[in-house]
Every structure is written in structure tokens, then in C-alpha cells.
Amino acid sequence: MINIAIDGPAGAGKSTIAKAVAKRLGMIYLDTGAMYRSVAYYVLEHGADVNDERAVEALLPGIEMDIRYENGMQQIYVSGKNVTPYLREPHMSKAASDVSALPCVRYKMVELQREFAASHDVVLDGRDIGTFVLPDANCKFFMTASPEERAKRRFKELTEKGSVCTFEEVLADINKRDYNDSHRAVAPLKQAEDAVRIDTTDMSIEQVTECVERIVKEKTK
Ligand code: DC
Numbered sequence: 001m002i003n004i005a006i007d008g009p010a011g012a013g014k015s016t017i018a019k020a021v022a023k024r025l026g027m028i029y030l031d032t033g034a035m036y037r038s039v040a041y042y043v044l045e046h047g048a049d050v051n052d053e054r055a056v057e058a059l060l061p062g063i064e065m066d067i068r069y070e071n072g073m074q075q076i077y078v079s080g081k082n083v084t085p086y087l088r089e090p091h092m093s094k095a096a097s098d099v100s101a102l103p104c105v106r107y108k109m110v111e112l113q114r115e116f117a118a119s120h121d122v123v124l125d126g127r128d129i130g131t132f133v134l135p136d137a138n139c140k141f142f143m144t145a146s147p148e149e150r151a152k153r154r155f156k157e158l159t160e161k162g163s164v165c166t167f168e169e170v171l172a173d174i175n176k177r178d179y180n181d182s183h184r185a186v187a188p189l190k191q192a193e194d195a196v197r198i199d200t201t202d203m204s205i206e207q208v209t210e211c212v213e214r215i216v217k218e219k220t221k
Contacts, residue, residue, distance in 0.1 A: 002027065002121040002220055003136075005129035006212075008143035009189060010093070010177050011150030013200045013208060014125040017143065020209045022123040023072075025216065030067070030116055031074055032126035032133075033096065035109050037087040038065060038076045040095035050099040057104045065112060090163060090173070097177045100127075101184035110187075127181055130192035139219045140195035141212060149201045150174050 004021070006014045015031055022029035040050055042063050048055040066077040075084045086092065099105050106128075113133050116122065126133070130140035145153075151171035158165055181189040191197060196215055200208050 001118065002138050003117045003134050004123040004216055005134055005137040005140045005192075005195070006123065006125040006143055007127055007130050007141070007189065007191070007195065008125075009127075009150065009181065010174055011154045012143040012145050013153070013205065014143050016205055017200075017208050017212055018123045018125040020205065021212050021216065024209070024213055025121075025123075027121040027123050028069065029074065030113070030120075030122050030124045032109065032113055032124055032129065034074065034076055034084070034087055035065065035067075035112065036100040036105070037092050037096040038078050038083050039063060039105055039109070040092055040099045041083050041086055042078050043099060044095060050095045053102050053104065056099060056102055060104060060108055063108075067112075067116065088161075090158065090165065093173065093177065097180045101180065101186070103186045106186050127189040128187035130195050131190060132187040135192070139216050140192050141215075142191040142195040142197045143208070144197065144199055145201040147171060147174055147178065 004027070006018050008014050019029050043050050043056055043059055046059055048059060050056065062079060064079045068075045068077060075082050076087070077083070110133050113124065117124065117134055124134070130137055130142070148171065151167060151174045154174065155165070155167050155170045158170065198208060198211060
């Protein structure tokens with residue numbers, strides 16, 4: 001199986017690039033952030049606090065996560081319900097970041113991700129794929145961009161979807177999540193030693209996609 005890991009902070013362009021590269025190379029794309037978002041959604045739906053490890057741990061066995069592809073798009077079903085439409089709402093980003101810091105949640109998600117990668121040619125994007133989930137992935141990338149540029153992209157995406165927010169709020173959220181994701185005790189966001197670092201601040205989507213595709217082809221030929 002071919003496994004490609006793309007890690008990096010929020011808004012660096014990982015999912016856009018991972019999707020494009022997967023499509024060009026005939027592989028599947030797995031959005032691991034959506035898995036943590038699904039857990040956060042389930043916990044909030046059950047009226048629990050995403051920071052309360054005992055409460056979350058008690059809910060975890062009830063989470064039967066089923067990842068499906070419908071018309072080429074990833075859909076996550078949790079205990080029979082398609083939760084995908086709810087995952088990108090702004091409050092879910094913070095909730096996902098909080099819940100993802102809990103070791104019990106990470107162990108469950110990492111196990112699912114490893115099982116998935118063992119049976120599919122897949123491009124995964126996340127925070128800890130190259131360092132922890134798949135240390136032997138065929139290719140690893142660490143994608144980043146300045147916080148201002150990442151906030152600019154997120155702000156555009158949110159306002160296009162009709163969200164009411166200011167640029168300053170989005171930038172503050174990005175900075176908070178960067179801090180949370182890189183300071184947690186288990187598998188924090190960091191670049192794997194053998195990852196190719198790509199700063200996308202001044203690059204177009206096409207340029208980054210081509211760069212990743214070229215490196216993947218070189219490394220897997
Ligand atoms: O990529 P995203 O913004 O959808 O991720 C949501 C949160 O999930 C992010 O703040 C950190 C967490 N996450 C993680 O801890 N490990 C991953 N492999 C993917 C996401």
C-alpha cells in the first residue's frame with residue numbers, strides 16, 4: 001500500500017492539496033481532522049464537556065465510526081448518522097482541538113487510521129501522521145504558511161459560506177489552535193525529521209500540488 005502523510009497547522013492548505021494529489025494519483029483521501037471533529041460532535045450532542053476526560057472516555061465505546069466515500073467525497077457516519085454536514089462549523093474547530101488532546105480519543109482514532117492505511121492507497125492529512133500514526137509512510141510532507149496568510153484563507157472560506165466573523169477573530173482562533181495542537185502531551189503537532197517542508201505562503205494551489213505530486217512520483221517509482 002502507498003501511504004502519503006501531510007501534516008501541518010490549521011489553514012496551511014493540507015486538505016486542498018491532499019484531495020488534489022489523491023485525485024491525480026488515483027488514491028483515497030482521508031481527512032483525519034474530520035475524525036476528531038466527529039468525536040467532538042458526538043460528545044457535544046451528548047451534552048458532555050470536550051475537556052472532561054472521564055466523561056469523554058465513557059462516551060467513546062458508543063462511537064462506531066464508519067468512513068465512507070459517496071460521489072468521491074468522504075462522509076463520516078457515527079453510530080449510523082452522517083455527521084459530515086456539521087463538522088466545519090466554527091465552534092467545532094475549537095471543540096475538535098480540545099477533544100484531540102485527550103489520550104483516550106487519540107488512541108482510538110490512531111488505531112482506526114492505521115487500519116485504514118493498511119488496506120488502502122491513501123493520502124492522509126493531520127497533525128501527527130508522519131510522526132506517530134504512520135512513521136513508515138512512503139512520503140511525508142509538513143505544510144505550513146504564516147498565521148496571517150492561513151487566517152486570510154480561513155476568513156475567505158468562512159465568509160463565502162455566510163459565517164459572520166472578523167479577520168481578527170479568525171487569526172486569534174488560528175493562533176490558539178496552533179498553541180493547543182503543538183503543546184498537548186500526546187503526539188503534538190511537529191514536523192517529522194524525514195518530512196519535506198513546504199511553506200505555502202506565497203504559492204498557488206497548483207504549484208503546491210505539482211510539487212507534492214512530483215516528489216511522490218520520485219519516491220514511489
Ligand atoms: O485539520 P482540522 O482543522 O480539521 O483538525 C481539527 C482538530 O483536530 C485540530 O485542531 C487538531 C486535531 N487533529 C489532530 O490532533 N490530529 C490529526 N491527525 C488531525 C487533527
